[in-house]
Amino acid sequence: MSYLDTYSGNWSAIEARHLLKRTSFGVTQALTEESVSLGLSGTISKLFEIKPMPETPLKYEPDGTGRGEINDPDVNYGETWVNAPAYPDLPTSQERNRVFRSRNRSNYAWSFLQMQDAGLSIREKLTLFWHNHFVSENTNPHREFLYMKILRENALGNFKELTKQITIDPNMLIYLSGSQNTNTAPNENYSRELLELFTIGKGDAIGNGDYTNYTENDVVQMAKVLTGWRVRGIAHAEGLVPFFSNWFHTKGSKTLSHRFNNAVISENGENEYKDLIDKIFEQEECSRFITRQLYIWFVNSEITTEIEDNIIEPLAKIIRENDYEIAPALQVLLTSDHFFENTFCMIKSPIDLMFSATKSLLVSAPKTSVQEEYQFALVLYLACTDLNQSIFHHPDVAGWKAYYQAPLYYKSWVNSYLLPKRLDYCRILVTGGDLVIDEKKYTVPPLVPVLQIVAGIQNATNPNILVSELANQLFNYQITNEQIIALKDILIPGLPDVEWTIEYGEYLGNPSDVSVALSVDKKLRGLIAVMVQMSEFQMM
Template structure:
């Protein structure tokens, strides 16, 4: 098969490469004049190319750098070269054990703004009284802190899964307008990132952020609000089966939405305790009749425990497990789920989820350790999200970030990275709506939604700015790719050989091999019109005289040109 076919769509035009002096300025000048969401070159229908017929059988094929890189690219936000090498030196089982081990919960976000005079700089605000006057800076602190957890991730699936649950059990921080609620929501997602989905569904149902976001705090016996009941069924658990009537599906009916809304009445959010609480007088105490989709189940008054009965009823349906496994598959593998994938992957994963009482870790272990996951067709077929793209640039190319020795600077830079992903149409903490980011559900475009006439130039402008000698400066700190230091970290024999160097950088930056013509082109970028030995001479001259500015400039200019070109290739946007 031609694994590169999806890279061969007609191009709207070629973006001119920015000079080092122009790069940072051009990124700063990017504005939202054209807010295109869907490229005219995106899918008009789902791809018809053959998909993998491999099963969930444990992978027993070759294990080395390329397989370890594939696993870590999908599990982390930009695995570093050292992380890949370490994983390649272990067994697949050992790597999966590490990925599925939950890290220690991070300390909460802190105040870094002089505006919030109620909390000293460096102290947390998460338990302080709500104050609309400082809500903006606290929310910025929360977003920055969250971005920092992604940027400083350990070799664990915890952060990738926390973001998955954020995209699944969606709230929008801007809508709930209480950063303290937002933090409790983030803490809950991280707590259950690798844990029990059913328990997470129960707890998120009555967490203050969700009660406020989907109006559960306004739902009373006399006026049940259907928002959360509808999304619980349609988006959070069982999903829509085939349509069987107006508003009715094989998996649930419109009457089920109404019955669920009645079950969920009586809950409110407490701005002092930061918890959801139940008020019996606001609850519908009548019996709730559900449709044949749920075995015509009747739920009687269970007061503050009744919502748990509802969640248990929904999770007793096999379609709930199937729906969740499809979402996990699209997050980690690919968006096309054909009949073979449904039979070979989704159904057995769903049964595994059910048999493990809805613990997600066994499902992740089976999927990420399977023949199917390591099939060549499933490598390099995802387009990186803005968060994945931006964080990968920084982590893989060893961009230095501020440390906690200066919290205001650290948070300021993290906040700036959030601004960058915002320009690329992904805002951490604020998916566009309750369905999450469309790239994970909008057919037939799916991941292609991340690339359009607005976002692609902004990606290129970011990488051009970071590889420029000036980099990007925020709060007195400069973010910059140090190309010379990056190459110095490679084995000496690799760093001094032009073709070995290009090959080593390529296997770090690209999830699929480059063609011979591409490698030859990159060689010409590094050594325009020069023989290969010229790089060896120049690099060794620099290594022997590292304080000689002329010799350093000679190799630095060449490496900057090489990396700028590599980050401009279509393959660089893939995972």
Template sequence: MNNSKQIKHLYARAGFGITFEDLHDKENWSIKKSVRKLFKASEKVQPIAAVTENIDLRPKPFKDLTDDEKRMLNQDRNKQEKALNDAWIKQMSTTDAQLREKMTLFWHNHFACNVGNSYYEQELNNIERANALGNFKTMLLQVSQTPAMLQFLNNQQNQKNHPNENFARELMELFTLGRGHYTEQDIKESARSFTGWAYNGKDGAFRFNQYVHDNGIKTFLGQTANFCGEDIINIIVSNKQTATFICTKLYRYLVNEVPDDAHIAEMADVFYKNNYEITPLLKFVFQADWFYDEKNIGNLVKSPVEFLVGLNRQFYINYQNPDVLMQFQRTLGQVLFRPPNVAGWPGGRSWIDSSSLMYRMKIPSTILNAGLIDFTGKATPEDEAYLAAQRKQQLNVIKRVQATPDWDKFLKELPKDISHEEMARFLLEPELDKTVIDEVKQPGDIKTLAIQITSTPEYQLC
């Protein structure tokens, strides 16, 4: 029983792809066994520890610093931001716990947060990682009490005589129920319940300040009592609409951009009945027949991070200069820890426009072959001149990019007699159309072929 197509699809969605060797080892596994092993590999939580101190805990406010001190502080912040970004990309690119990292990436965007403090960002990211396959309600409560989220959504300023509704609104609109399932009055009453939720400026620890908490009676989603923040979260998750909202987002992330109401309803039932445990929900999705339907294979656009991490994993790329990875993320429109706004990256087709597609198609040859795709066949005089100029540029690219793929390791995994078409089927998720098949049948070595295939529009899909 050869399940290689299904297993390749499973790893494209539940992780960042699969190597040829791994696929070959697992091709006769049942789907059930593959899913079980995937979860097993992600049992252990490996936190990121790139930033060890909180540079925001300085006694002097920024405005009181001298110009030199401000410059130093900004340099420190930039250094920490790069270190954190690099640490997470490395973790996604090398870990066996692919599913945990893929889900951490989902929650990173679900709880979109952008504060200029890498220490807080790291803490939030590690909470999302620890709970990525655990319980959604537990994660929701922990995330809501992080200094990153309290600062980003202004709950630090939410006090009984001056309620700030920012957190209360986003909690319902973006994190749980979705727009249209609560009233403006519910937001006001929820904000009153979260008054006094704050963090300690010295060490960033959560603290409940009872002196600024509104102790009055509140009416929220039809229930009345002297609610506090935890009560509001309990009421929200007891509403099945929360399960439906999360499952809709997960369906679009893991299955198809176009929601299927019947499948989402099945997912929401599983999620709700299991008290918001994420693992049973994901196991249900990955073992559902519809997950492997033709229409759900090779139809999602990889996010820039999925695209870069997938390349790293496939070709064992080592970056000597992390700035380059940051530059790629900026160019493609997704810098980790820097979502565009509180709603996160919209994802899907919005990842691709004509300029970002052009960049995406150039990146593999830039990394894998110093910027050059060797086109086989007879070159015209113009091509010859172009290629000569390109080769000159290659040295500059090597100096600038400082990325080394491990071609020996990649090629060693492939069968000696692999055909060009087999290679294309392995590297691409969508079914091959005639154009691609004709293109890959051209003569040339496997290395050149791999660069050509990863430089196609089809490689942008998973």
């Protein structure tokens, strides 16, 4: 039997939740039921379905000069700023920077709303994967948005094509000094990361300047190929579009090393970078490199020789056979026996954790106004940033440590400083309270509709069934009898089971009785608040 044989075991809510937790953000009971109804094959088809691009981010802060207001004359409240001038015509740089920061906040909040509202789709999880793979950073919101737009549009597509687009993306050209790479002042920043982090990986050192997959001379020659691409200042009318200057391009052929079979990249002007990327992708190691990254992101951080031979190698072959389309190989992986054997081995990233504590518990951004919707999402962004996962602002070009730094990998998300914060944030999202981030206080109301959640559990008057079913939904596996007893004691401290049966039965019999409803709500909220702080909730 092959590790990649299609999973043929029981298809239930447990298997559906495992797949959905790894491929999306936060799993509601409704999504689980839809997946169970669709079956494994139907769920995969829906996950990989090509959907229209979302509407663009909006100006969510009203006009004015007070706190929580913004003077952005080019955009009306509730309208998108993406098509407005990237360099607002304002009297002072201070005013202009306020607009930039407001649009940044809008972009970050909007990105979280896309993760929240994705439904049965893998696109947002893959968008975040590529964001962590092709790390880029810029303070201009328009450039940030367009960079992420490339990732989202190509998330389910072709790795080679995405690499070509990212190579001349203005955000990337600025971040890794590509726009400063000229024939008279070559800059190797991008060519080095293109090889080491983006396409083929470095491999072990074989000799002086010679690695398993490329040489230092390849870095130099590829930098020459990439010369000539420029970015205008953001105040320029075309400041969001890259352009090629033949004047700054290194002319003539460039010869690569024995690692690339001494290939020659012929002079080809503005298309020369495409020829280079095609040449890099002729190396089979590119397919193995990206397969390992996908495996760590979706399955497990431990890649043994056995995994390399039985998982990485055959999936890499599928990627090569499909000319670097990643969807066919990823679908094989996500439907395999091996995938469904790798459960509870991944510590949730802060983003996964926050959506587990909100979306999975039926909390979503309020739709009462654009301002409230975006502010809710912005608090989630800030909380994740405080937990060391800030979108658009990676710690370095290698991305988040959890996906590359051995031997800790996912354990990087938890330490003596971060773990108490993770637990406290989860609790507050259930009970309500104050999130203090960078010495600023954000008051969170008790938004989790605990009565609604429990209403979906059959025989919830039995506290054993209630606790067990909540555990199945929150942890995705059965807990021990000892844990059930301990959790019941949170619900009905020191009391027999019948006390809960009577009280919850009274509520069901007369839900309009405010005092009974409040009592039941308080008990359930206390129970769920403890459950989201358990170590089981930190895993997926």
